[in-house]
Amino acid sequence: MGGTLNRRAPAILLDHGSGGRASRRLVEETILPHLRNTLLDRLDDAAVLSLDAARLAFTTDSYVVDPIFFPGGDIGMLAVHGTINDLAMSGARPVALSAGFILEEGLPLADLDRIVASMARAAANAGVPIVTGDTKVVARGAADKIFINTAGIGLVPPGVDISGHHGRPGDAVILSGPIAEHGVAILSKRAGLSFASSCKSDTAPLAALVADMLDACPAIHSLRDPTRGGLAATLNELASQSRVRIEIDEAVIPISDAAASACEMLGIDPLHLANEGVLVALVPCEHAAGVVNAMHANPLGRHARVIGKVLDGDPLVVMRTMVGGKRIVALPSGQPLPRIC
Amino acid sequence: MRFLDEFRAPDAAQGMIERIHRLAARCGDVTFMEVCGTHTMSVYRHGIRRLLPPNVRMLSGPGCPVCVTPNTFLDRAVALARLRHFIVATFGDMMRVPGSSSSLREEKAWGCDVRVVYSTLEALAIARENPTRQVVFLGVGFETTAPTIGAAILEARATHVRNFSVLSAAKLIPPAMAALVAHPALRIHGFLCPGHVSVVMGTEPYEFLARDHGVPCVVAGFEALDILQGIVMLLQQVVERRAEVEIAYRRVVSPRGNPAARRILGDVFEASDSTWRGLGVLPRSGLCIKPELRDHDAGRFEVDVEPTREQAGCDCGDVLRGIKTPFDCKLFGKVCTPDDPVGACMVSSEGTCAAAWRYGRDLE
Numbered sequence: 164m165g166g167t168l169n170r171r172a173p174a175i176l177l178d179h180g181s182g183g184r185a186s187r188r189l190v191e192e193t194i195l196p197h198l199r200n201t202l203l204d205r206l207d208d209a210a211v212l213s214l215d216a217a218r219l220a221f222t223t224d225s226y227v228v229d230p231i232f233f234p235g236g237d238i239g240m241l242a243v244h245g246t247i248n249d250l251a252m253s254g255a256r257p258v259a260l261s262a263g264f265i266l267e268e269g270l271p272l273a274d275l276d277r278i279v280a281s282m283a284r285a286a287a288n289a290g291v292p293i294v295t296g297d298t299k300v301v302a303r304g305a306a307d308k309i310f311i312n313t314a315g316i317g318l319v320p321p322g323v324d325i326s327g328h329h330g331r332p333g334d335a336v337i338l339s340g341p342i343a344e345h346g347v348a349i350l351s352k353r354a355g356l357s358f359a360s361s362c363k364s365d366t367a368p369l370a371a372l373v374a375d376m377l378d379a380c381p382a383i384h385s386l387r388d389p390t391r392g393g394l395a396a397t398l399n400e401l402a403s404q405s406r407v408r409i410e411i412d413e414a415v416i417p418i419s420d421a422a423a424s425a426c427e428m429l430g431i432d433p434l435h436l437a438n439e440g441v442l443v444a445l446v447p448c449e450h451a452a453g454v455v456n457a458m459h460a461n462p463l464g465r466h467a468r469v470i471g472k473v474l475d476g477d478p479l480v481v482m483r484t485m486v487g488g489k490r491i492v493a494l495p496s497g498q499p500l501p502r503i504c
Numbered sequence: 505m506r507f508l509d510e511f512r513a514p515d516a517a518q519g520m521i522e523r524i525h526r527l528a529a530r531c532g533d534v535t536f537m538e539v540c541g542t543h544t545m546s547v548y549r550h551g552i553r554r555l556l557p558p559n560v561r562m563l564s565g566p567g568c569p570v571c572v573t574p575n576t577f578l579d580r581a582v583a584l585a586r587l588r589h590f591i592v593a594t595f596g597d598m599m600r601v602p603g604s605s606s607s608l609r610e611e612k613a614w615g616c617d618v619r620v621v622y623s624t625l626e627a628l629a630i631a632r633e634n635p636t637r638q639v640v641f642l643g644v645g646f647e648t649t650a651p652t653i654g655a656a657i658l659e660a661r662a663t664h665v666r667n668f669s670v671l672s673a674a675k676l677i678p679p680a681m682a683a684l685v686a687h688p689a690l691r692i693h694g695f696l697c698p699g700h701v702s703v704v705m706g707t708e709p710y711e712f713l714a715r716d717h718g719v720p721c722v723v724a725g726f727e728a729l730d731i732l733q734g735i736v737m738l739l740q741q742v743v744e745r746r747a748e749v750e751i752a753y754r755r756v757v758s759p760r761g762n763p764a765a766r767r768i769l770g771d772v773f774e775a776s777d778s779t780w781r782g783l784g785v786l787p788r789s790g791l792c793i794k795p796e797l798r799d800h801d802a803g804r805f806e807v808d809v810e811p812t813r814e815q816a817g818c819d820c821g822d823v824l825r826g827i828k829t830p831f832d833c834k835l836f837g838k839v840c841t842p843d844d845p846v847g848a849c850m851v852s853s854e855g856t857c858a859a860a861w862r863y864g865r866d867l868e
Contacts, residue, residue, distance in 0.1 A: 174613045175613065177609070178600075178843070185843050484549070484551045485509075485512040485513075486517035487514060487518065488551020488553075488555050489551045489554060490549060490551045491862065491863050493861065493862040496842030
């Protein structure tokens with residue numbers, strides 16, 4: 164290592180990519196000040212553009228997951244589902260996707276073939292075509308195997324107005340299914356944890372589930388899929404965007420035995436682990452039962468339930484624990500790391 | 505789920521909380537210390553402090569291995585990471601701990617080869633895969649972790665992996681408890697003793713606390729009910745004016761501990777004086793690698809280490825001794841947060857400040 168490097172100049176750390184507080188500060192302090200505009204400033208999962216009578220949802224996301232193949236899915240499937248889900252979280256019906264590939268020199272063609280085939284399957288199953296794309300190759304070491312960017316557009320139905328800013332005191336907090344499956348599947352593959360082998364990524368397109376929910380109640384206030392940073396990060400975002408307090412009940416949050424025990428062993432809070440096929444909704448409480456019933460009729464919403472409520476108060480997420488205590492649910496900090504003893 | 509839900513069962517918890525309140529009504533103000541960082545995290549995570557009567561106070565102790573590791577160790581690890589042909593392997597918690605002027609996560613961002621591993625044997629595997637490079641594992645931990653570190657060293661010697669060594673900061677818990685029980689600023693009426701340490705060491709190492717200092721000790725597990733049960737048993741001893749070492753964690757702790765693990769400790773390490781953040785140098789409180797295993801001791805590498813600089817205003821030392829709570833520290837939550845930690849207690853998943861930040865801020 165040379166002594167010529169200026170070691171004090173701030174640099175990008177892995178923490179900045181983890182979906183926690185460091186990620187949020189990177190966006191708010193380094194990226195947003197340059198690009199600021201009213202649509203971007205809302206920081207919802209997709210921007211909604213009004214074009215004459217139509218309202219268009221527009222979003223983009225990049226996928227760098229390691230490993231590129233994991234139990235239950237691969238980077239290509241994730242790139243399709245993730246962008247469809249970001250559109251769905253604005254209430255939009257996805258219309259079309261783009262796909263941009265950055266390939267590292269030396270990536271086996273068979274791997275690329277398998278990934279693109281998986282993207283095609285995922286897009287066909289969700290009924291959303293990939294209509295444009297781009298491919299670049301960089302020298303070995305300049306990227307890690309394959310990075311994919313997908314962008315998507317969708318149409319927001321009339322009367323639907325969903326945003327992270329719209330949560331109101333009295334709303335019910337609905338969760339669509341068991342948490343932490345994707346995060347545990349990735350961690351178990353990275354760390355070779357055989358005991359967590361029954362955990363598979365939950366990656367799935369949520370647009371059809373959202374359509375069912377909107378049929379039951381077009382007045383849904385907020386939708387978000389708790390990906391990076393997990394349920395904890397998503398609830399904190401909603402609390403701070405809507406300036407409300409959110410209270411949840413630990414005993415009713417669905418989680419599989421395998422995911423729960425993997426988290427216990429690694430010392431990781433399951434609320435901090437990523438999901439790729441689960442959503443959180445803030446719904447006026449008089450519509451909560453109707454929305455949950457509609458979700459139960461969709462396979463992806465089978466385990467949906469009300470896990471808490473929105474209250475007046477400082478933007479804060481509080482959880483009633485299994486034994487009856489109460490605690491803060493904080494944003495995760497840094498990478499999820501295993502404990503030391 | 506087996507071994508999880510039943511130790512968080514709401515009805516059983518309610519019964520124990522009622523017993524705690526009944527017993528507490530029969531004594532004055534009592535202060536117990538949970539020694540282990542995992543206990544601290546669990547107490548906060550389950551919201552247990554709020555369930556206790558006002559005259560029962562829980563202090564957090566020095567049982568977070570990352571937190572008590574001094575700056576000098578971090579600085580040496582950073583210096584080794586900067587050497588060409590060196591790989592530093594570490595448990596994840598150490599990545600963000602600030603040293604005198606850098607941290608391992610910053611060194612990694614600058615291009616040093618620093619790798620997070622989940623076990624010491626994983627570090628040994630890295631050494632096997634990189635025979636031309638020296639792999640240094642940061643041996644941070646207590647009696648719980650030290651046997652696994654020792655086992656990796658013995659395995660490296662047996663299989664001739666010459667490029668694997670350990671920078672040992674392993675420490676022993678009972679000498680720290682001895683320092684705390686004698687501290688004039690603290691008045692501890694009972695110790696919730698660390699369950700995992702006791703799995704290895706048994707109960708003998710705490711006997712002197714009950715016998716010589718009259719302080720009740722209960723070895724407890726880490727689930728909500730384990731901790732509540734431990735508090736019940738401590739209160740019972742206080743009410744009955746007894747001071748004994750009891751086990752509330754019999755499903756894994758036996759009085760004699762784990763003989764195989766203790767044998768490895770004896771084969772690989774010897775006790776040495778050791779520096780603890782906050783507590784200073786404690787006699788015979790550290791584990792250094794025996795001279796005959798020097799080939800696997802990273803302490804043998806001569807490297808320029810920067811002069812140690814302590815963080816101004818950081819109260820980690822007092823927090824580690826239970827003299828201050830995180831909320832008493834001027835830096836807590838303002839200058840010092842988990843993203844930008846000033847002191848180690850804010851970094852580790854077992855640190856008292858990290859627990860207070862994550863779970864315990866202004867709830868009402």
